[in-house]
Amino acid sequence: MLWYKAWLETRWRFLIGLAVLMGFACGAVFDYPVFVRLNASVSAIDASGHFGRLIREAVETQRTYRGFIWFQWYRQNLVQMWTILAVLLGSGGLMAASSGGALFALSMPVSRARLAGIRAATALLELLVLALIPSLLIPLLSPAVGEHYGLGDTAVHSVSLFLAGSLFFSLAFLLSAVFDDFWRPMLIACAVALSQTLIGALAGLPFSEMLRVMSAESYFRTGQVAWVGLGLAVTTGLLMLYAAVAIIERRDF
Amino acid sequence: MPDAIIATTNLRKTYGHVEALRGLSLQVQPGSLCGFLGRNGAGKTTTLKILLGMIRPTSGEARVLGRRVSDSVASVEIRRDVAFVGEDKPLFDYMTVQDVVRFTAGFYPRWRQDLEQRYLTTFGLSPRTKVKTLSRGMRAGLALLLALCRDARLLILDEPTSGLDPDMTEQVLQALVRHVASEEMTVFFSSHHIAEVEQIADRVVIIDRGRTIVAAALDDLRAQYRRIHFVFDDDAPAPVFRAKGVERMYRDGRVLTVLASAGAEGIVEEGRTLRPVSVDVVPVSLKEIFLESSGVEG
Amino acid sequence: METSFLRPNPSSGVPIYLQLIEQVKHAIETGALRAGEQLPGIRPLAERLVINPNTVAKAYRELEHDGVIELRHGAGAFVSADARPRQMKENVRAGQAIVAAAIGRLRARGLGEEEIRRLFEAQLAGLPRKGERSA
Numbered sequence: 001m002l003w004y005k006a007w008l009e010t011r012w013r014f015l016i017g018l019a020v021l022m023g024f025a026c027g028a029v030f031d032y033p034v035f036v037r038l039n040a041s042v043s044a045i046d047a048s049g050h051f052g053r054l055i056r057e058a059v060e061t062q063r064t065y066r067g068f069i070w071f072q073w074y075r076q077n078l079v080q081m082w083t084i085l086a087v088l089l090g091s092g093g094l095m096a097a098s099s100g101g102a103l104f105a106l107s108m109p110v111s112r113a114r115l116a117g118i119r120a121a122t123a124l125l126e127l128l129v130l131a132l133i134p135s136l137l138i139p140l141l142s143p144a145v146g147e148h149y150g151l152g153d154t155a156v157h158s159v160s161l162f163l164a165g166s167l168f169f170s171l172a173f174l175l176s177a178v179f180d181d182f183w184r185p186m187l188i189a190c191a192v193a194l195s196q197t198l199i200g201a202l203a204g205l206p207f208s209e210m211l212r213v214m215s216a217e218s219y220f221r222t223g224q225v226a227w228v229g230l231g232l233a234v235t236t237g238l239l240m241l242y243a244a245v246a247i248i249e250r251r252d253f
Numbered sequence: 254m255p256d257a258i259i260a261t262t263n264l265r266k267t268y269g270h271v272e273a274l275r276g277l278s279l280q281v282q283p284g285s286l287c288g289f290l291g292r293n294g295a296g297k298t299t300t301l302k303i304l305l306g307m308i309r310p311t312s313g314e315a316r317v318l319g320r321r322v323s324d325s326v327a328s329v330e331i332r333r334d335v336a337f338v339g340e341d342k343p344l345f346d347y348m349t350v351q352d353v354v355r356f357t358a359g360f361y362p363r364w365r366q367d368l369e370q371r372y373l374t375t376f377g378l379s380p381r382t383k384v385k386t387l388s389r390g391m392r393a394g395l396a397l398l399l400a401l402c403r404d405a406r407l408l409i410l411d412e413p414t415s416g417l418d419p420d421m422t423e424q425v426l427q428a429l430v431r432h433v434a435s436e437e438m439t440v441f442f443s444s445h446h447i448a449e450v451e452q453i454a455d456r457v458v459i460i461d462r463g464r465t466i467v468a469a470a471l472d473d474l475r476a477q478y479r480r481i482h483f484v485f486d487d488d489a490p491a492p493v494f495r496a497k498g499v500e501r502m503y504r505d506g507r508v509l510t511v512l513a514s515a516g517a518e519g520i521v522e523e524g525r526t527l528r529p530v531s532v533d534v535v536p537v538s539l540k541e542i543f544l545e546s547s548g549v550e551g
Numbered sequence: 552m553e554t555s556f557l558r559p560n561p562s563s564g565v566p567i568y569l570q571l572i573e574q575v576k577h578a579i580e581t582g583a584l585r586a587g588e589q590l591p592g593i594r595p596l597a598e599r600l601v602i603n604p605n606t607v608a609k610a611y612r613e614l615e616h617d618g619v620i621e622l623r624h625g626a627g628a629f630v631s632a633d634a635r636p637r638q639m640k641e642n643v644r645a646g647q648a649i650v651a652a653a654i655g656r657l658r659a660r661g662l663g664e665e666e667i668r669r670l671f672e673a674q675l676a677g678l679p680r681k682g683e684r685s686a
Contacts, residue, residue: 100346
């Protein structure tokens with residue numbers, strides 16, 4: 001019943017997120033023909049400076065379908081929306097039940113570690129699904145625009161996103177163990193996540209390393225999976241979850 | 254002397270600068286229906302939460318069913334035999350009545366299906382209603398159902414009848430009496446409704462400012478506490494009584510009033526030596542005992 | 552039978568068990584309970600009146616001690632068959648006369664109903680000797 005409870009607590013965030021992501025995945029595929037047409041009618045861009053370079057790189061990358069999907073989906077839409085969902089699902093864990101659900105759960109003969117653990121595990125499973133299922137739509141639908149997208153690529157990118165990005169989930173989860181409200185953990189974790197993904201992507205700043213790992217950029221460009229980056233992210237995430245459970249076990253309710 | 258079901262020894266709890274509990278010791282015996290009285294802020298909810306492992310004491314020890322509360326493994330074991338109903342009747346608002354019953358029942362192998370059916374009907378609870386739409390009374394009924402059906406040995410309640418209409422209040426009290434009588438349960442409940450405590454409790458613990466002030470059987474309190482009025486011709490004296498049991502003394506013009514927690518006869522004897530015009534001895538209600546014992550630090 | 556018991560008043564100066572004892576005696580008085588008849592069980596009565604079962608038990612024990620009822624192990628509480636209830640009835644009647652006379656005399660001294668009631672309560676709650684109560 002603890003799993004069912006965790007499901008009930010996260011269900012709407014998950015289902016709505018899934019619907020939205022699936023919509024955007026379809027959008028990405030069916031955008032391709034439009035993008036190709038637009039590209040054809042635009043001559044070589046003659047922009048200079050830092051942003052000019054970024055734009056030329058973007059255009060270059062998206063010459064292939066694989067590049068287009070990578071750039072639009074795995075580097076932008078999916079990363080951004082999925083990260084927000086990761087933060088949303090991590091916020092307001094045990095305490096979201098500020099109306100008393102926490103006290104009720106705590107009065108059951110169940111350890112706090114188990115309560116928190118099941119809550120975290122449920123959300124993480126949901127996040128894995130949110131990374132995989134919408135992404136699977138792409139190889140499924142690509143033939144409809146006359147293209148092909150590999151299942152292998154889908155798998156690597158989705159799982160990389162999940163492993164690296166779950167760091168943000170863990171951050172939100174840890175913040176929820178410390179703060180009693182829903183908003184503070186969410187806003188803080190969101191700020192951190194956005195600075196890593198969105199801003200990093202725009203400015204090409206150093207800490208967009210996180211974005212590179214989440215979008216499996218080195219795999220995309222060279223076929224080399226960023227094991228170190230993934231390992232670091234997973235380890236950090238696990239440490240944060242461990243810390244969160246430790247805090248939950250010791251604090252007063 | 255059977256082992257106490259609840260025993261706290263010198264519990265202390267400090268929040269920053271605030272001392273919520275300042276060395277609180279109390280005991281509750283098995284089979285007792287024990288009332289827990291105290292002003293707001295005296296430390297009642299803190300104490301109850303400590304017993305359930307929701308709050309860690311700063312120092313001191315508490316044992317429930319013989320197990321130490323501060324041991325997290327033991328605390329889980331405690332909750333297998335204890336039912337708690339918090340002041341706001343905490344439940345999962347997003348679940349239906351049926352869900353929350355099934356959720357709770359899943360933790361208690363001795364779950365009483367017969368009582369579940371009975372109380373669903375008694376409290377008018379329909380299985381598919383969402384908990385958050387329940388009226389206050391029905392919510393209390395559900396919380397009580399969940400507590401009573403798990404066949405617990407100890408029931409801890411924080412203000413069980415607060416905000417309930419007279420009918421629901423009656424049902425709650427009746428359920429408590431019924432279960433103590435027939436199921437060998439112990440009940441420890443905090444309340445502001447002194448009349449209710451007087452009605453159903455056999456023992457009472459009064460705390461104030463984080464300490465136990467009174468802990469006694471209600472019958473003993475009724476038998477022992479007396480208010481003695483000495484009326485004098487002139488201004489009343491302010492004697493120092495040798496007899497024990499003087500809790501408070503008030504002088505108002507020609508009247509000296511003594512609140513005695515025991516030994517009223519001895520006090521009257523001594524008082525007569527002061528040559529009062531008249532002596533009156535009247536019983537003291539629990540409400541008065543409560544009001545006198547909390548308030549001015551004695 | 553349980554339904555004809557009145558709810559005891561927990562806040563009056565009189566302990567609940569004493570109120571119950573009075574009710575049983577009164578019930579025997581008025582014939583609501585007859586010799587040999589069974590009294591309600593301790594638990595059902597406690598539940599019906601919403602009072603602590605120990606209180607009911609205490610009342611029954613005292614009634615048994617006074618010979619008013621018999622506690623038959625395993626079977627329940629029964630009104631005694633012997634003559635004491637009748638003796639009590641006579642005592643109560645005599646008592647009524649005494650009280651009527653006393654109240655008459657107190658009234659003649661100019662004491663009001665409240666004062667008379669206070670005198671009786673104080674006497675019952677307290678000690679042997681008392682002076683008259685002044686303002």
